[in-house]
Amino acid sequence: PKTIYLKDYTPFGYVVESVHLTFRLAPTATRVISRIAFAPNPDASDRTFFLHGEELSLIWAKIDGQDVTPDLTDEGLRCTVPDTPFVWEAEVEISPQTNTALEGLYISNGMYCTQCEAEGFRKITYYPDRPDVMSTFIVRIEGEEKVKLSNGNPAGSGEGWAEWHDPWPKPAYLFALVAGDLVNHPDSFTTMSGKQVELNIWVRPGDVDKCAFGMEALKKSMTWDEEVYGREYDLDIFNIVAVDDFNMGAMENKGLNVFNSSCVLASPETSTDMNFERIEAIIAHEYFHNWTGNRITCRDWFQLCLKEGLTVFRDAQFTADMRSEPVKRISDVIDLRARQFPEDQGPLSHPVRPESFQEINNFYTATVYEKGAEVIGMLKTLVGDDAYIRALDLYFDRHDGQACTIEDWLRVFEDATGRDLAQFKLWYSQSGTPRVAVSEDWADGVYTLTFKQHTPPTPGQDVKGPKVIPIAVGLLNPNGDEVVPTQVLEMTQAEQSFRFDGLASRPVPSILRGFSAPVVLEREVSREERAFLLAHDTDEFNRWEASRNLARDCLVTMIRDGAGPDTAWLDGLERVVRDDTLDPAFRALMLSLPTQSEMAQVLFEMGSTPDPDAIWQAAEDLRGHMAEAWRGFLPELRASVAVDAPYLPDADQSGKRSLGSALLALQTRLDDGAAAQAQYDAADNMTLQLSALSHLISAGKGDAAIKAFETQWHHDRLVMDKWFGLQVGMAKPDVAVDVAEGLVEHPAFDMGNPNRFRAVMGGFAMNHAGFHRKDGAGYAFLADWLIRLDDKNPQTTARMCSVFQTWKRYDADRQALIRTQLERIKAKPKLSRDTDEMVSRILG
Ligand code: DPP
Ligand code: ZN
Numbered sequence: 092p093k094t095i096y097l098k099d100y101t102p103f104g105y106v107v108e109s110v111h112l113t114f115r116l117a118p119t120a121t122r123v124i125s126r127i128a129f130a131p132n133p134d135a136s137d138r139t140f141f142l143h144g145e146e147l148s149l150i151w152a153k154i155d156g157q158d159v160t161p162d163l164t165d166e167g168l169r170c171t172v173p174d175t176p177f178v179w180e181a182e183v184e185i186s187p188q189t190n191t192a193l194e195g196l197y198i199s200n201g202m203y204c205t206q207c208e209a210e211g212f213r214k215i216t217y218y219p220d221r222p223d224v225m226s227t228f229i230v231r232i233e234g235e236e237k238v239k240l241s242n243g244n245p246a247g248s249g250e251g252w253a254e255w256h257d258p259w260p261k262p263a264y265l266f267a268l269v270a271g272d273l274v275n276h277p278d279s280f281t282t283m284s285g286k287q288v289e290l291n292i293w294v295r296p297g298d299v300d301k302c303a304f305g306m307e308a309l310k311k312s313m314t315w316d317e318e319v320y321g322r323e324y325d326l327d328i329f330n331i332v333a334v335d336d337f338n339m340g341a342m343e344n345k346g347l348n349v350f351n352s353s354c355v356l357a358s359p360e361t362s363t364d365m366n367f368e369r370i371e372a373i374i375a376h377e378y379f380h381n382w383t384g385n386r387i388t389c390r391d392w393f394q395l396c397l398k399e400g401l402t403v404f405r406d407a408q409f410t411a412d413m414r415s416e417p418v419k420r421i422s423d424v425i426d427l428r429a430r431q432f433p434e435d436q437g438p439l440s441h442p443v444r445p446e447s448f449q450e451i452n453n454f455y456t457a458t459v460y461e462k463g464a465e466v467i468g469m470l471k472t473l474v475g476d477d478a479y480i481r482a483l484d485l486y487f488d489r490h491d492g493q494a495c496t497i498e499d500w501l502r503v504f505e506d507a508t509g510r511d512l513a514q515f516k517l518w519y520s521q522s523g524t525p526r527v528a529v530s531e532d533w534a535d536g537v538y539t540l541t542f543k544q545h546t547p548p549t550p551g552q553d554v555k556g557p558k559v560i561p562i563a564v565g566l567l568n569p570n571g572d573e574v575v576p577t578q579v580l581e582m583t584q585a586e587q588s589f590r591f592d593g594l595a596s597r598p599v600p601s602i603l604r605g606f607s608a609p610v611v612l613e614r615e616v617s618r619e620e621r622a623f624l625l626a627h628d629t630d631e632f633n634r635w636e637a638s639r640n641l642a643r644d645c646l647v648t649m650i651r652d653g654a655g656p657d658t659a660w661l662d663g664l665e666r667v668v669r670d671d672t673l674d675p676a677f678r679a680l681m682l683s684l685p686t687q688s689e690m691a692q693v694l695f696e697m698g699s700t701p702d703p704d705a706i707w708q709a710a711e712d713l714r715g716h717m718a719e720a721w722r723g724f725l726p727e728l729r730a731s732v733a734v735d736a737p738y739l740p741d742a743d744q745s746g747k748r749s750l751g752s753a754l755l756a757l758q759t760r761l762d763d764g765a766a767a768q769a770q771y772d773a774a775d776n777m778t779l780q781l782s783a784l785s786h787l788i789s790a791g792k793g794d795a796a797i798k799a800f801e802t803q804w805h806h807d808r809l810v811m812d813k814w815f816g817l818q819v820g821m822a823k824p825d826v827a828v829d830v831a832e833g834l835v836e837h838p839a840f841d842m843g844n845p846n847r848f849r850a851v852m853g854g855f856a857m858n859h860a861g862f863h864r865k866d867g868a869g870y871a872f873l874a875d876w877l878i879r880l881d882d883k884n885p886q887t888t889a890r891m892c893s894v895f896q897t898w899k900r901y902d903a904d905r906q907a908l909i910r911t912q913l914e915r916i917k918a919k920p921k922l923s924r925d926t927d928e929m930v931s932r933i934l935g
Pocket of ligand 1: 208339340341342343376377380399
């Protein structure tokens with residue numbers, strides 16, 4: 092496979108002045124007729140006329156009305172063209188019905204839909220399929236489907252046809268078409284300048300009662316983007332469509348967002364609180380792309396973080412505003428450490444702006460998205476809130492309608508603030524998680540903090556320079572009062588000290604408040620000091636962090652030394668959990684223990700080889716101990732956070748249910764599942780039903796509820812995904828492989844549906860000790876299915892390969908077993924470029 096490099100970028104030799112597309116829909120023989128006006132690009136020197144095209148049958152092609160015969164390859168076509176503006180026309184035939192890769196135009200549950208990001212448009216027609224080629228589009232759709240949608244504004248329709256006109260120049264990856272017998276949930280929005288926008292969520296007929304929440308989220312997002320970023324919507328209509336078979340979460344096509352149905356359909360009976368929160372965030376994310384992504388797009392795919400990092404950052408701000416800021420921050424850091432840190436510290440490590448790839452679909456990663464968002468958060472912390480907004484205003488002003496780079500992005504910050512960001516830019520080019528060692532000194536009333544930063548080598552990058560690291564610090568006195576409120580120390584050197592004068596006594600530092608930089612802090616801290624911060628820190632993130640570190644230490648000593656649990660920590664934790672002045676959602680986060688995978692990483696970093704069974708056992712013992720120790724107050728505390736009002740998916744109620752569920756998990760260890768079964772039987776919403784089911788399964792008491800759940804929900808795909816995922820995710824480690832093998836035999840298992848495939852395979856891989864079963868059965872099972880799916884859906888297969896990325900943490904036997912499976916995948920005939928690249932990188 093060919094490797095593509097950032098340094099090789101050159102502009103396309105032609106600009107596209109307009110695009111007209113006509114679609115004659117037919118399941119296995121759709122015709123696409125294109126008329127594209129090209130002109131030589133004055134900014135380019137290479138005049139090669141190459142149009143991307145894959146899996147297309149060319150019927151005819153013309154230039155300025157004259158038939159031409161282009162040179163065709165598997166990747167596109169070349170043709171001799173005039174050196175003046177000209178019109179290219181072509182007709183191709185494609186087969187949506189047999190498109191199982193879910194890229195380009197395909198059919199999902201009888202509905203035509205498209206996915207073009209990153210390089211799917213080339214499966215629709217011949218085109219310069221690159222994000223720096225932008226054009227207006229006029230699209231005509233011919234077919235018998237009741238509803239026919241494309242980007243932009245409606246421009247006429249009649250019996251069997253509809254036309255759409257998108258006046259905003261866009262790259263082809265933002266193209267979309269949907270056609271089917273859909274129904275809509277309509278609404279409208281008046282923008283800040285008084286323009287009326289028609290809003291629709293389009294779904295299959297049975298799903299129209301699951302749209303109201305998504306619609307509210309959309310309107311909130313539109314208002315928020317006006318109020319916080321001054322960004323107004325720019326078309327007469329905004330359409331969202333729910334699609335059952337979709338590789339990603341959702342896609343921000345101009346004026347026509349296409350959503351995985353799991354990321355938009357919601358009802359109290361079928362969706363959990365977490366689903367609701369996620370749906371709200373994804374609707375916001377895709378909507379926010381209208382400015383950060385669509386109006387200003389990426390010059391090339393190496394710049395993906397330009398739109399994704401920024402848009403993730405914006406949707407996190409939105410969620411923090413709609414819900415709780417500290418809870419959102421803690422949840423995001425949990426997620427960053429669970430997904431981005433292992434990526435950044437393993438064989439798949441790559442910079443936020445990668446410098447090469449074989450298959451761009453493999454770079455829609457936690458690093459590009461989540462670390463990309465962290466980098467923007469740091470930039471905002473460094474320049475301050477006002478300067479951040481000034482820089483963003485300048486960005487929108489200067490670059491509207493352009494395809495941009497990270498250099499353009501940083502330059503607006505430099506111009507708006509006068510700062511030099513050359514060193515800061517290393518966050519975009521250097522991969523790996525920096526480690527920051529902290530030491531402290533107290534002498535003559537002066538307290539000094541000294542930091543040393545070091546980023547370990549990552550593939551292709553042996554040596555790294557020091558980065559700019561904003562370290563938010565506050566100081567407490569021994570009574571627990573804050574004597575120095577949060578201030579941001581700006582670290583720029585490999586080693587750097589910061590002094591604090593005028594203190595009456597040696598303070599206790601609270602370092603990296605709010606997780607002000609995506610780094611690993613290395614500091615020897617006594618349990619007493621952590622317990623002190625758990626009790627007194629005013630920064631909620633660090634309060635949580637203190638407890639998390641105590642939990643890690645506790646589990647490590649249980650695993651390595653066979654010690655009992657740290658009762659002092661548990662006493663401190665109990666005080667927090669029972670403190671009803673604190674947000675229940677925060678208390679629930681305090682109760683969540685480090686995952687088994689996180690503990691494997693902790694042990695590995697300490698130089699121990701993690702034993703998945705021992706980790707599982709220690710977590711079990713710890714929970715058992717917590718349940719026993721808290722036996723006296725669990726039922727009462729749980730009752731005190733019970734919600735007796737009608738279900739609402741808001742922060743208040745969902746925080747209570749989340750705490751209630753964490754308490755029920757402990758209660759289940761004491762009463763053989765009685766309380767969980769009672770909750771299951773009485774549940775009138777999916778949050779309570781599913782949490783009860785999950786506790787019953789982990790207690791080994793789930794058989795009846797699993798059956799009942801299936802009987803109740805077998806008709807609902809999204810709910811059944813939960814059923815599949817939970818059984819294998821919560822199974823006891825020794826039976827997880829058997830459970831997984833049973834589930835793939837279930838008639839409702841459908842490997843062609845990415846949600847279902849991920850429910851089972853992703854759920855299984857999350858079952859840490861089950862997946863890492865000593866005999867390698869888990870590895871072989873997953874590899875079998877990856878090999879099977881690769882022919883059908885390379886993108887989802889390749890994505891799932893990343894569950895092997897942490898393989899070097901484990902013992903030699905397990906490593907050998909995993910290597911065997913990776914090599915077996917690698918040897919599969921006709922392995923996709925996607926999977927080949929992933930497996931090769933993981934093997935190293
Ligand atoms: N649809 C994906 C996202 O919004 C890719 N752009 O992140
Ligand atoms: Zn995005």
